Amino acid sequence: xxxxxxxxxxxxxxxxxxxxxxxxxxxxxxxxxxxxxxxxxxxxxxxxxxxxxxxxxxxxxxxxxxxxxxxxxxxxxxxxxxxxxxxxxxxxxxxxxxxxxxxxxxxxxxxxxxxxxxxxxxxxxxxxxxxxxxxxxxxxxxxxxxxxxxxxxxxxxxxxxxxxxxxxxxxxxxxxxxxxxxxxxxxxxxxxxxxxxxxxxxxxxxxxxxxxxxxxxxxxxxxxxxxxxxxxxxxxxxxxxxxxxxxxxxxxxxxxxxxxxxxxxxxxxxxxxxxxxxxxxxxxxxxxxxxxxxxxxxxxxxxxxxxxxxxxxxxxxxxxxxxxxxxxxxxxxxxxxxxxxxxxxxxxxxxxxxxxxxxxxxxxxxxxxxxxxxxxxxxxxxxxxxxxxxxxxxxxxxxxxxxxxxxxx
Numbered sequence: 001x002x003x004x005x006x007x008x009x010x011x012x013x014x015x016x017x018x019x020x021x022x023x024x025x026x027x028x029x030x031x032x033x034x035x036x037x038x039x040x041x042x043x044x045x046x047x048x049x050x051x052x053x054x055x056x057x058x059x060x061x062x063x064x065x066x067x068x069x070x071x072x073x074x075x076x077x078x079x080x081x082x083x084x085x086x087x088x089x090x091x092x093x094x095x096x097x098x099x100x101x102x103x104x105x106x107x108x109x110x111x112x113x114x115x116x117x118x119x120x121x122x123x124x125x126x127x128x129x130x131x132x133x134x135x136x137x138x139x140x141x142x143x144x145x146x147x148x149x150x151x152x153x154x155x156x157x158x159x160x161x162x163x164x165x166x167x168x169x170x171x172x173x174x175x176x177x178x179x180x181x182x183x184x185x186x187x188x189x190x191x192x193x194x195x196x197x198x199x200x201x202x203x204x205x206x207x208x209x210x211x212x213x214x215x216x217x218x219x220x221x222x223x224x225x226x227x228x229x230x231x232x233x234x235x236x237x238x239x240x241x242x243x244x245x246x247x248x249x250x251x252x253x254x255x256x257x258x259x260x261x262x263x264x265x266x267x268x269x270x271x272x273x274x275x276x277x278x279x280x281x282x283x284x285x286x287x288x289x290x291x292x293x294x295x296x297x298x299x300x301x302x303x304x305x306x307x308x309x310x311x312x313x314x315x316x317x318x319x320x321x322x323x324x325x326x327x328x329x330x331x332x333x334x335x336x337x338x339x340x341x342x343x344x345x346x347x348x349x350x351x352x353x354x355x356x357x358x359x360x361x362x363x364x365x366x367x368x369x370x371x372x373x374x375x376x377x378x379x380x381x382x383x384x385x386x387x388x389x390x391x392x393x394x395x396x397x398x399x400x401x402x403x404x405x406x407x408x409x
Contacts, residue, residue, distance in 0.1 A: 002028070002029030003028055003029055004025060004028045004029040004030035005029040005030075006029075006031075007025075007029070007030040007031065007089045007090065007182065008030070008031050008033070008087065008088045008089050008090070009022060009025055009026075009030045009031065009032045009033065009088065009089065009090040009091070009092060010033050010035060010081070010084055010085050010088045010090070010091045010092070011032050011033060011034045011035060011065065011091075011092050012035055012081075012091060012092065012093040012095070012100075012105075013092050013093055013094040013122070014036070014037075014042045014043055014044065014094065015042070015043060015044050015094070015167070016044065016057075016061055016138075016164055016167040016168070016171070017094050017122045017166075017167040017168070017170045017171045017174075017198070018092050018093065018094035018122055018171065018174075019034070019042070019044070019061040019062055019171075020061045020167065020168055020171035020172075021092055021120065021122070021170075021171035021172070021174045021175050021178075022034070022065065022092050023061050023062060023063060023064065023065070023348070024171065024172070024175045024348050025090075025092075025175060025178065026063070026064035026065050026360075027063075027064055027347070027348040027350075028348075028350070030090075031066070032064065032065040032066070033065070033066050033067075033068060033084065033088075033368070033372050034062060034065040034066065034067050034068065034363060035068045035069075035070055035081060035084075036067065036068065036069050036070075036365060036366070037069075037070070037071070037072045037073075038069045038070055038071040038072070038077070038366070038390070038391075038392065038393045039069065039071070039390070039393050040365075041069060041365040041366075042058060042062075044057045044058045044061075045058050045365065051340060052339070052340060054337075054339065054340060058362060059337075059343065059345070059362050060345075060346075062362035062363065063335065063345060063360060063361055063362050064359065064360045065360065065362070065363055066360070066363060066367070066368035066371065066372060067363025067364060067365060067366060067367045067368050067369075067395075068366060068368060068369040068372050068373075068392065069365050069366030069369055069392065069393035069394075069395070070369075070391065070392050070393070071390060071391050071392070071393075072103070074389075074391050076386070076389070076391050077391045077392070078103055078104055078105065080373075080386065080391065080392065081105065082104070082105065082109075082110070082113065083376060084372070084376055085105075085110055085113075085114060085117065086113055086114050087114070087376070088114070088117065089116070089117070089118060089182065089191075090117070090118045090119070090120060090178055090182070091110065091117065091118075091119050091120070092119075092120045092121075092174070092178075093105075093119070093120075093121055093122075094121065094122040094123065095123075096123065096124075096133070096135070097123050097126075097127045097128070097132050097133070107119045107193040111191065111193075114191075115189075115190055115191065116185060116189065116190060116191050117191040118178060118181040118182060118185065118191040118192060118193075118194065119191070119192075119193045119194070120174045120177060120178045120181075120193075120194050120195065121174075121193065121194075121195040121196075122170045122171070122174055122195065122196055122197065122198070123136070123195070123197050123198075124136020124137075124140070124141060124197060124198050124199065125141075125144070125197055125198070125199045126197045126199065126200065127195055127197075131199075136198055136199075138160075138164040138165070138166040138167045138198065139160050139166075140198075141166040141197075141198035141199050141201075141202055142160050142161065142165065142166055142202060143158065143160075144199055145166070145198075145199055145202035145203050145206070146202075146203070146206060146209075147161070147165075147202050147205065147206070148160055149220075149221075149222070150206075150209055150220055150222060151222065152222045152224065153222060153224035154221065154222055154223065154224060156222075156224075158222070165202070165205075166198040166201060166202050167198065169201040169202065169204075169205060170196050170197065170198050170200075170201035173196045173200075173201050173204065174194070174195075174196050177194035177195070177196065178194060180194070181194050226281055227246075229274075229278060230246075230248055230274060230278070231274065231277035231278040231281040231284060232245065232247060232253075232256070232277065232281070232284055232285070232288060233245070233246050233247070233248065234246075235314065236285065236288060236289055236292050237289050237292065237293060238292045238293060238295060238296055238297040238299075238300055239292075239293050239294060239295055239296050239297075240296045240297055241296075241297050241313070241314065242297065242313075242314045243292075243297040243300060243301060243311060243312060243313045243314060244311060244312050244313075244314060245304065245309070245310070245311045246309075246310040246311070247309050247310070248310070250274075252308070252309055252310075253266065253274075253277075254266050255307050255308065255309060256288075256304075256307075256309055259303060259304070259307055259309070260288065260291040260292070261291065262287070262288075262291065265287070270283070270284075271284055297313040297314070298313055301313050330347065331346060331347055331349060332344050332345060332346055332347060333345060333347050335359075335360070335361045336361060337361040337362070338361065338364060338367075339364070340361075343361055364395045365393070365395055366392075366393040366394050366395040367394075367395045369392050369393060369394045369395075370383055370387075370394050373386070373392070
């Protein structure tokens, strides 16, 4: 989908939340110009593991962008960024609240120069309030939001999710806000400042658990892989590993017992009702697993699905990316990276009648600096002066960092 074709976005963000947001917008067709601080670039470039010297962390969230490298500590560098934003539609940032204002790049300043500008911001705990100045990272927000209190086993520690869900979720929320602001701009002719935080994004995911507390005053506790109010439901061990099983209705429970050759179980008073099964979930698990451990997780999955029972194996990532459904759904795409060659990546999972086109690999540091400056109206002499003064940096295709190389007419 190229619905955002013609929308110019200046990306001042770094690490994961902001870059993930702008990658999604780029995948939807926007022209995203990623501005990295010179001369070393986005901090995520130094985070491993590395593929032949290139950070896989950086690769994961920066495709379909053009890259610039600018000295953000130099006043002329900041003036250059202002000029780039003057004809932009959107600017995205995830600095600590107040940082952009101290740089002369706050929304009030930028909006006065470009009234149609939409600014999108992500911070840790909110733009104001008693904790707004706290430094924040994903796991800190996962704990603060209550999400970790719901995750993990009853007798274990609270557990973070396996991915940086606060960063990724805040990026997705901000995509939604930016698209809404662009739509409203079509009606009003003016942009606006939209924002979210890691904390707000994760509180927004509490869903039924949050409502359970707000309505009943009930504080949910960790239940591991078991469902808090349905049994059997969750992870069960098979002959070669775990699978998820969710027979949520009485009819499904009966079919499960028949399939496992446990015909007496539905009438057993210990397990006759869902409430009784929840009360004796551990005892029930032992009985079910005594049968489940006679076959593999994929054999059971096939049998359960054929019987209309929701089930599926718990895959490792090597199994995921070789899975026939994942391959059929084209959830990865291969592009050509200037130094790595063929680069397989996870796609943005939005599917439309017109196919999404992934056309650019994640940029080298400063790869498009000169190209973008020329488009913005800078002449050759001005560009060379900025390069010579090390205010901007242009990559020369090596991986040691952006280089300051002159350009000719």
